[in-house]
Amino acid sequence: MRKSIKVFAPATVANVVCGYDVLGFAVNQPGDEVIMTLTEGKGITISKITGDDGKLPLNPAKNTVSASVQHYLNHIGKPDLGVEIELHKKMPIGSGLGSSSASTVAGLFAINTLMDNLLTNKELVPFAMKGEELACGYGHADNVAPALMGGFVLIRSYQPLDIISLPFPEEMHAAIVYPEVDVPTKDARQMIRSKVLLKDAVTQWGNVAGLVSGLFMKDYDLIGRSMTDILVEPTRSILIPDFYKLRSIAMKNGAVGFGISGSGPSVFALTKDAETASKITEKLKQHLKSISINSLSFVSEVNKKGPIILD
Template sequence: MELQKRKNQLDFSKIENEIRVFAPATVANMICGFDILGFAVDAPGDEVAMYRTTEPGVRIRSIQGDDGRLPLDPDKNTVSACVKMLLQHLGIENEFGVEIELIKHMPIGSGLGSSSASTVAGLFAINNLLGNPLSKEELLPFCVEGERLACGHGHADNVAPALFGGITLIRGYEPLDVIKLPVPNDLYAGVVFPKVDVPTRDARQLIKGKVALKDAVTQWGNIAGLIAGLYESDYDLISRSMKDVLIEPTRAILIPEFYEMKQMAMDLGALSFGISGSGPSVVAITKDESIAKQITEKISAHLTAKEIESLHYVSAVNTVGPKIIN
């Protein structure tokens, strides 16, 4: 009934002909919160340009910045597939069509939520073209389906912060329950992407199906401490809590120079240091932008000396999420 009402309220004569949207990269897990915590950053990110057409259907017009790695088939590309799902959900897939240009500004397989940024940008774009019939909360399940298509696992720790901005907690999946957490004013992220290949599927396969109870208790305490620290803007508590005893020891094996980079970051004053998502990107959490810059520059220089190319970014937590751009 409610869905039919929204469909009836859509005025197709007022739908815009085109829109361009930016959606941000994300740091999933936030070191100690595997699959349940994540935050958005200002850069990098992806853009989607969307154009209304009279011919029904969803088509990919072009993809830039992917080195030919992403599918142009609209049923296999996460952006177009999710847009198609949303139009079918609203029952308007035959009313008009859209063509999509995807502009990748972030590396694929970086551990920075590349697929989620693209998917969120596409869904945010089509929802705005339609006059926002769905809330962000209602868009989220479509974003999760995009992650399922991209990597075989429908998790929300990347798409939730990319869509809502800020720091998000995935309290549960059945039903999907996302909570926005407070963002301390001086929290910064220094992200370094070593150009080595760590596919998400491979990284997940390394994770143990069972863990020792003492390690689980330690991790639960760290997650609870981190959340308490965010609410209190207690940087010492945040620092003590952002430690990963479950996932990092296994995934670090896939990232060259991980422990050397971690030592550098901590010596320069990072609150914490760990793996972004499934890697290979790493992230230093700091209380000061200048410290984050020092850390990323030193780590990048170290990787260069080891003949490993890298990219690096420094950002406060992005509290906006996707945005319409000119």
């Protein structure tokens, strides 16, 4: 049995506009890395965290990676197993790209591999949700499920948990831009209305069903016209500078659809090819620069693999 492993886990785009907490997909970049080593001691220790500007706790009870790994070890009957964790953040915290999710997934995939893959990646999802609960107060799966399983996923139900992998057009790409402004996930979730009008709910159900159908049919027109959110986006968009201007730029430059990634401030566009995605990211970055906002951009196809072993 191997004693040490290095794992990469990918960022994700959650919600996918109309699918609040039930839709998400993985991307190739950015992501996080975890180095995990089995030790002779007892319990989990975090020896190093890089790339977080000192924001993340080294206390294993408060860190999403170690907390999720502890739940896993409790489940397999090895609660006191000696584990040392190094976390290397390769993506911005609070970006809306599943930063806590990527770290947690990398850690769970690492420990499960070291334990000779006792569980499937899909069976690891509930443990990853414990990390999300620690990070933002609610254990949602629309980040962790695609990060673990790769691809495009639908969470049909949370109780009981029912996760479905969806097909999608192979050539589809995501253009992602992260404006460097602060939108904490917890705060963004608290802004959302707790009650909605039935007529608005009906509209939203139709869009979610339309988006899923469009993915199955590989119908870009149906995907595009289904990427409308009347419940969450109107509130969350307030936190993103020039959100509707950014949408207009993306759509004019060939986007299939446009929206907020997770809780923001990252935005994304789905496109039919990499060239269009690259053009859109450049146009969006130019606009943000014109209003004195720095940004990072990523262009990626849908990641089909989920976490991978680096060495």
